[in-house]
Amino acid sequence: MPQTAIAAEQAPTNRALREFLHGLPGVDDVGARERAAGLATRSVKTTAKAAALDLAVRMVDLTTLEGADTPGKVRALAAKARRPDPDDPDAPAAAAVCVYSDLVGVAAEAVRGSGVGVASVATAFPSGRAPLEAKLADTRRAVADGATEIDMVIDRGAFLAGDYRKVHEEITAVREACGGAHLKVILETGELATLDNVRRASWLAMGAGADFIKTSTGKVAPAATPPVVLVMLEAVRDNLAATGRAVGVKPAGGIRTAKDAIRNLVMVQEVAGPRWLDPALFRIGASSLLNDLLMQRAKQRTGAYAGPDYFTID
Numbered sequence: 001m002p003q004t005a006i007a008a009e010q011a012p013t014n015r016a017l018r019e020f021l022h023g024l025p026g027v028d029d030v031g032a033r034e035r036a037a038g039l040a041t042r043s044v045k046t047t048a049k050a051a052a053l054d055l056a057v058r059m060v061d062l063t064t065l066e067g068a069d070t071p072g073k074v075r076a077l078a079a080k081a082r083r084p085d086p087d088d089p090d091a092p093a094a095a096a097v098c099v100y101s102d103l104v105g106v107a108a109e110a111v112r113g114s115g116v117g118v119a120s121v122a123t124a125f126p127s128g129r130a131p132l133e134a135k136l137a138d139t140r141r142a143v144a145d146g147a148t149e150i151d152m153v154i155d156r157g158a159f160l161a162g163d164y165r166k167v168h169e170e171i172t173a174v175r176e177a178c179g180g181a182h183l184k185v186i187l188e189t190g191e192l193a194t195l196d197n198v199r200r201a202s203w204l205a206m207g208a209g210a211d212f213i214k215t216s217t218g219k220v221a222p223a224a225t226p227p228v229v230l231v232m233l234e235a236v237r238d239n240l241a242a243t244g245r246a247v248g249v250k251p252a253g254g255i256r257t258a259k260d261a262i263r264n265l266v267m268v269q270e271v272a273g274p275r276w277l278d279p280a281l282f283r284i285g286a287s288s289l290l291n292d293l294l295m296q297r298a299k300q301r302t303g304a305y306a307g308p309d310y311f312t313i314d
């Protein structure tokens, strides 16, 4: 693994970026898939399972990203993030709500004083196809309206064409527009074709100043597959060794069951290490995972499933 990384402030040339990214060791595709599959067979039971479920709830970025979203839906989502299980005062809050930028003001008002963050997708989500000025305006507006976290998409067309400098420049510009808000950089791994590209995009985003690297928009399949998450966890682990900076990871898209969430936590523990078992460094972007986590929590407490109707619809 590299002893150095790309430095955001250096405005590197495309040639330097290409040399660095193509100099990264290639991903052993079969090995990554086998390791991810092996880790998925680990069983987590009893008290460890109870702790994992609570941790997973605290890591959820509770998401609604639909054209039909309304202020009412966002308020309901925020209420659920603040107090996921109204009958259990011990149930932890979710990490954040994640919404389109025009609904950030509604979300910020609804979570005020709770410690729940407001994440907003920005930069022409989900395609990323817009001029940089529009992307920066989108980001600034979301931050001004109260977003504490910005989830930007990279320009996959530029990345796949080898224009790494353009991708780097956009990320550093959005990073600046974020001000104090955290920046999550969505790689849209389902469009990157290879695990080598996932590794390269991870290092490119981290080098340009990402606070988190995120797998997917949730609009493209495949999304947060175990081998992809594994490769990204390796990247943040190795980036910490090379730079001293811990970057977070956010799988998103298609994570719907407590079993999926716990499998992700096992990978975090085994690949990146226990430091990442923290909402500050690991999030799960999901629209419908929280209910299954709550049902499994209730089952652990009471010995019986409450049934999906017991919890509000995500």
Ligand SMILES: O=C[C@H](O)COP(=O)(O)O
Residues within 6 Å of the ligand: 063, 065, 098, 216, 217, 218, 219, 252, 253, 254, 255, 285, 286, 287, 288, 289
């Ligand atoms: O960032 C989160 C994703 O958009 C949610 O995807 P999902 O609806 O498959 O959970």
